[in-house]
Amino acid sequence: MLRVKFWLLAILFTACAVPQSKVIFLPDSVQNNVQEQAGRTETWEIIESQNGSGEAGIPVWLRSYLDNGVRGIESLEAYNGKYVFVGKNQGDNFNALHQWAQGFSAAQDLPRLIVQRVEQRLVSSAALYPDDEYGEYFASMIKKVSDEEYPGAVKEQIFWVKQKRIPGSGEDEDDSEIEMPPEDTDLERYEFLILLSMDKEILQTTIQNIMANIKTSAAPTREQTAAINKIRHTFFEGF
Numbered sequence: 001m002l003r004v005k006f007w008l009l010a011i012l013f014t015a016c017a018v019p020q021s022k023v024i025f026l027p028d029s030v031q032n033n034v035q036e037q038a039g040r041t042e043t044w045e046i047i048e049s050q051n052g053s054g055e056a057g058i059p060v061w062l063r064s065y066l067d068n069g070v071r072g073i074e075s076l077e078a079y080n081g082k083y084v085f086v087g088k089n090q091g092d093n094f095n096a097l098h099q100w101a102q103g104f105s106a107a108q109d110l111p112r113l114i115v116q117r118v119e120q121r122l123v124s125s126a127a128l129y130p131d132d133e134y135g136e137y138f139a140s141m142i143k144k145v146s147d148e149e150y151p152g153a154v155k156e157q158i159f160w161v162k163q164k165r166i167p168g169s170g171e172d173e174d175d176s177e178i179e180m181p182p183e184d185t186d187l188e189r190y191e192f193l194i195l196l197s198m199d200k201e202i203l204q205t206t207i208q209n210i211m212a213n214i215k216t217s218a219a220p221t222r223e224q225t226a227a228i229n230k231i232r233h234t235f236f237e238g239f
Helices: 002-015 028-038 060-074 094-103 106-125 130-134 136-147 200-212 222-234
Strands: 043-049 082-091 154-166 188-199
Touching: 043 188, 060 082, 060 154, 060 188, 082 094, 082 106, 082 200, 094 154, 094 188, 106 130, 106 136, 106 188, 106 222, 130 136, 130 222, 136 200, 188 200, 200 222
Parallel strands: none
Antiparallel strands: 043 154, 082 188, 154 188
16 A cells, blocks of 8 residues: 555656646546645635636536546436546646647547546555556556547536635644645635546447457466456446
């Protein structure tokens, strides 16, 4: 478990190393992990959106996402039979975020979101560090999912909100290992969210074909083979 946490933190630090950029895409799982590591609960209040002040004007899909994540959206009747993905970017430069959202495409950017969901599914099922659990199969699958084309994916909506940071528990604790945002109750940011969807059966078939056709240079051990066979048969449970 410690190795998994270190691995997630490494992703975060790599993402934040982009020079002269305040627009940084971070997976939810990484952000939550860092906050937990720091012993702090961070909350952001929506004070404005593209539909007006406060939260009153946010769409149903976004309300469902804020309450229950992507599975909250997938539970809506409008998205029955679909997998949904949400691309997010945050920062204080509205124009840069707007340009990012307009340039976001299902063909080019959806694979990254699918990879994150696949990666999370593999990690959550692993008792060990993923490379130990699945051997070379893990890295090979991530690469193939990333390189795959996903026809039929739809860029549904773009929506932005403006948020204000609310102090949470543990903010006075000293944590010298992880740098967190400054303790400024007036800190504000914009967040752009992009909703994408894809037919559930098509995506499942695509991923199943990828998993079935992975070839690795090193043969997996008996334990790794068992873990691979198990995840292949149960992959879409909780996906």
